[in-house]
Amino acid sequence: MIVRPLTDHDLANRGELATRTDVELLVRSFYRYAAMDELLGPIFSAAHVAWDDHVATLTDFWAWQLLGERSYIGQPLRAHEPVHARTPFADAHYERWLDLFVSTVDEHFIGNNAELAKHRAQKMATALRKLLRGEYSAASEPVEATFATSSDQRICGPPHG
Template sequence: MIVRPLTDDDLADRGLLATREDVALLVRSFYRYAAMDELLGPIFHAADVIWDDHLVTLTDFWSWQLLGERCYTRQPLRAHEPVHARTPFADEHYERWLDLFVSTVDELFVGDTAELAKHRATKMATALRKLLNGEYGEAGVPTEPLWTAR
């Protein structure tokens, strides 16, 4: 899914995803699209998201995942359980979230860290879907990704 048509100038202006400020731009841009999306927007509305706080938390999370900054200490998958209990996520929600995320990365950035962001988002969507659907791994161990710093 392309979030908006990109011009040659847009493509030429894309840079590396290399700093916390870059991560913050990615997070702000992606969640602006997601909050206004006809499928995802109602979930955020029902969750009564406090955007200023949420964007800081998400910037911390993605800075940890992409830049190795140890500024996020929560359980990212477990944090979604209360929202899922109120407004259950369906397969199309995960797919739209991932499509929007990948499209936003491609709109703004190039390079290895941009590719890593798309890979980690795919892992996150897959693990979240499994956890919230009650799918377990071997020996009855709940599905949880192992997040490691780069």
């Protein structure tokens, strides 16, 4: 799903997802689309999202995921539980979220971190869906997010979204 048709100029001007400013552009652009989306918008509306705080938190989260910056504090998968209780997420919500996220990445960025962002978004959507459906049991393999570090080594941590 492309959020808007891309021109040759748009495609030629995409760059690497390499700085915190790039991450903030991704987050702001994505949530602008998501908030106005006919399927996702009502969820954000019902959650009474404080957009400035939400964008700052998600910028911290994605800067951690993609750049190894350690400014994020929280458990984003668990943070979605109250919203899900008010407005239950269906498969279509996860699919639309992921489609919009991937399209937003593709609209603005190319390169390794752009691909990493799309991969991490897929993992996050899968982990959130499993958590909110209660699909974790004693026999289940835990879903762990992998976080980038500045030296590009990988660190496993508790589930986040």
